[in-house]
Structures are given as C-alpha cells and as structure tokens.
Amino acid sequence: MSNFDGALASIAQVHGWLSRDQAERLWARAGDLRPQATIVEIGSFQGRSTIVLALGSPATTTVVAIDPHAGNDRGPQEISGFAAEAASDHETFLANLAAAGVAEKVTHLRAWSAEVADTFTQDIDLLYVDGAHRFAPARDDIRCWGAKVKPGGVLLIHDAYSSIGVTAAIASTLWWSRQWNYEGRSRSLAQYRRGNFSLFQTAGSALRQKWQLGYFLRNLVYKVLLSAHLGTVARWLGSNGEWPY
C-alpha cells in the first residue's frame, strides 16, 4: 500500500484514538524506514495505529505490536476493570488486522510491555508508545524501550500533551536528555529522534517542549470541563467537544 487515503479508508471503521493528522505522522515516519527495519508499538488496542504503521512501512519491515488486551489503561477514563471489554478488543484487533491485509506482517505480543522488555533484544528503528498512561509505567516504557532505539531512530509518543502521567514521564526522561531531540507534534502525538546532541541543541529541545505546556494546560481544562459535563463551556473556550488526544 503506498497511498495514505487507502490507509485512512482501512481504519475508518476501527475504533481507537488516532486522528487524521496523527495517522499522517505515523504513516510518514513508517514510510521513511529502510527495508528490514523494525517497528515496535506499545498499546495497540483494536489496531488503528498498528494498521497505519504496517501499511505505511516497506513490505519487509517487521511490526511488533505489544498489548496484553487485559483491561487496564484501555483508553481515556478506562484505567482499570475492563477485562471483558479487553478480551473482545483482542478478537477485534485480530479481525481488523486481517481485514486490512496486514495480519502476516504484524507480530502481536500479548503481554505488558515491561514483561517482554528484557527478552526483546532487537534494535528498533521506530518506537510508538501508546500503552500505559500512568506516570511510572509510561516513564519505564520511554526509558527501557527507548534505549533499544537505534541512533537516528524515531520515538513517537501519544498523549504527550494530554495526559498528566505521560507528560510528567516525558518531562522526567526526555526534556533534558542529550540523546533525544524533540522534532514536533501532531496534536498530542510527539516525535523525538535519537542521537548525541550538544548542550545547545538539548537546551533548544527542552525549550521547544516546555513551550507546549500551554497546549497541555488547555487540554487539561477541556478534560475537567468534559468530565464535569460542561461541554458547552469547553466548546465556548474552543474545544470541539471531543476528549483531547
């Protein structure tokens, strides 16, 4: 598949949290990869982002999708206790991959990312983090899995500016890291590149990330208002009425 509109059509009926502009960023970074590259996705849910990564990357790329489909951190406001829904997510995930024609290309590890971190020894070209949204596991994903990304490789993080846990995890691991440079975002999906960066480049990266805090605070305000059933007020302040991601 070499056509982004075709990929969008493939995910049109796939439930999940990935906007068009975010899908376009995943598609573009997957398309940059060389043949035989390795993509790792943490947090696949029903396969929306997995399908874009699989369709957008060269045919010989390996896509490893890690998701226990166990009911915790399932989605916004679904932190724990969704085991039954998660079991059906697993069936839906497999069916969605098959319908999109990417079942063969994707290796699904039905596990928590921390369970398979030690045994996964491949170098990663593109890492997409959209699993746990609480501070400690999000931080550990960035640290443990980010360390497996090759120099020049890319790290994409969803909810980078719409989840307190993820934003705090990023602040503690990436803001002042000399190994990661912030390259921009699509809504709350942030992009980083691995390398060895000078103090000057690191300061620039930190400043550009801190500059996004206004956007983060705006999203928090929308979330508070939407949770309090004050959607009208949120809209009045500029929200489109959707949960921000």
Ligand SMILES: C[S@@+](CC[C@H](N)C(=O)[O-])C[C@H]1O[C@@H](n2cnc3c(N)ncnc32)[C@H](O)[C@@H]1O
């Ligand atoms: C927000 S959803 C992912 C959405 C998906 N990327 C999409 O495009 O729709 C979060 C998913 O992460 C999974 N998850 C939560 N904690 C995880 C962890 N520690 N390791 C791997 N997956 C995890 C959940 O089971 C859930 O399916």
